Amino acid sequence: MGDLKISPLAPKVSPQLPALNGVRMATAQAGIKYKDRTDLLVMVFDQPTSVAGVFTKSKCSSAPVDWCRKALAGGKPARALVVNAGNANAFTGARGDEATAITAKAMADACGCAEGEVYLASTGVIGEPLDADQFAPLLSGLVADSKGDCWQQAAEAIMTTDTYPKLATSTFDLAGRSVTISGIAKGSGMIAPDMATMLSFVVTDAAIESDVLQSLLSELVEGTFNSITVDSDTSTSDTLMMFATGAAGNGPVEGDALGAFKERLREVLHELSMQIVRDGEGATKEVEVCVKGAENDGAAKRIALSIANSPLVKTAVAGEDANWGRVVMAVGKAGEAADRDNLAVWFGDIRVAVAGERDPDYSEDAASEIMRRDEIKITADVGIGSGEARVWTCDLTKEYVAINGDYRS
């Protein structure tokens, strides 16, 4: 598909992530689909490591997603993670399950652990058989070469149509020790709740039990990865996994400490999910959609997603056209209660519509000035109740069509 131009919304500076005790990583060029770039990542945990995960709600989930769900249910700590880019190993039938078994076996042998302690993820084309024999022999060498300070390379190895690697980190005091939460993500298209990660892997050196980790992750995903959409299309492979190595040796994470950890984790997940939106295929604008005044928060989120997924709203944003009528259309089609004659719409802090019609003070120039920005906030008050929601998306450009019109070749 040729070289992609780096998103104009890419971070100016890629964050430097510190090495994190208890995890080592390595990447390789396995030639699964791409040439002259890395496409295989391993993470190795020296000690049995707490683990939690949230996965796609697709009814056609990929073989690695099925594998991870089963491994998580086994309740064992994690010892390793293997991720490949270029092939999703999704809708690959019995051969897909064989590919996960071959990969897990090779990685378990390399790490000296059980297969059920190995987690797997694959991203790329759906429906192409994944030849695990092509890269499984590389795993023992990768484990041997793995080191702790190659987050940047890790983030690069899992990219598909991403135009930049996605990383976030936070270091803070927790229960008597300095701990770090670091994570990587990939995703650019086929991004929609639930959940819109494509792939994200977060590691902390904090000591924290798997079940606590799981409940934090399940809760925090709602306002982060489950509140972004690029194109309303949900991947078969969405995987967010979190590992806690415990190497920091902190005390029990409960009470205030738990609250502090949760807030830092939320920030890391938010930062990663925003990087996905800002790398949405063909994106030139980041769009934040706020809905208030809905019947309840769930209704607000459905209205917000109706706006954020509307091709007509997204093309208007791409065209820097302050076409707020399309926001009204998207509120109307959401199917949730809305009081047309009490509806108000803002672009940025400019109210463009109020009480069911154009704002009396409407200024096309003022609205257009907002539309020329890189980051656009659209707010709709639907005038019914006190439900609120916030979601993030990007615009829909010709480049999205170009990228996706010929992805496989």
Added chain:
Amino acid sequence: MGDLKISPLAPKVSPQLPALNGVRMATAQAGIKYKDRTDLLVMVFDQPTSVAGVFTKSKCSSAPVDWCRKALAGGKPARALVVNAGNANAFTGARGDEATAITAKAMADACGCAEGEVYLASTGVIGEPLDADQFAPLLSGLVADSKGDCWQQAAEAIMTTDTYPKLATSTFDLAGRSVTISGIAKGSGMIAPDMATMLSFVVTDAAIESDVLQSLLSELVEGTFNSITVDSDTSTSDTLMMFATGAAGNGPVEGDALGAFKERLREVLHELSMQIVRDGEGATKEVEVCVKGAENDGAAKRIALSIANSPLVKTAVAGEDANWGRVVMAVGKAGEAADRDNLAVWFGDIRVAVAGERDPDYSEDAASEIMRRDEIKITADVGIGSGEARVWTCDLTKEYVAINGDYRS
């Protein structure tokens, strides 16, 4: 927005519609938004005429939609219809209601009927106040000039981003007389169930009661206008109205005669709705999506719409890429029961996936040959039950983005 290239899927020959007894029409250049083209249509019914209608499910319906709903509830026969293009009179608050009242009053005066016997429709930009005083004075002249054989001009006067006028007709024997059903439609973007008409007006000279007409229309819309989608965005203005003048003087329409009328009406509605899909903004391909093996017909339709509305499926079609993995993705995201390991997908009559993986006989060349056609059929058997559905859409091209990136200017 400049001149639009005529859709490559436009009919080669525009059908010639016969004059239809009991209805007269006229069009004018009112300059509501467009220059140098007609944008105002009136239909006048010499005698009180049976009437039925189906409207948008948007919670933010336009003032004319509200007007028609109220007029229909009044239960009176219809005497006139006024349609303007260029301004939807939607989300225009109290001024919107005033505009409908002014228009209905002027038309009622011109026709010598009650205001509640006048039906209204508007299409175009949402949120701009509609100045009815600009065109209301034209109505009496239009009524005086109206004639019965100007269907083509009528269809042209209601276009917005349409690249061709949409007409369909059927003449057949009914209860002892020859009768005709003729209709026009407009719509190109903001097309999604329910109901994806934008605007359509169908007239028959058959004698048939309003309540019979209404039940036929409500039933037939489901498999026609409610089974097409261009961009998943639902208009605030969707209006399908049907009028029966009774001028043919046929006998009672019941039993076999009712069945025959229904089938011909279904054909006319199908033909009009297909013309809308084939004029979808930027469309280069017509796509028919068939889903079978679903839990029930409703589930099948939701899966079919998930496929038909998927930006990734639609861009793959635009790129002539046989990316059937995205069909699997769209089945998976629909949220309806599907048996991944029993799923099969066809492009045209080529089965590309079966039993949860790529078809053993898969040929990229054969699948690609299908994708190069103008009309592409995608079939998915989701392997659960016997529910079936069929919907129609078009591809998503750069031209859709271009048309909608700057619609208002």
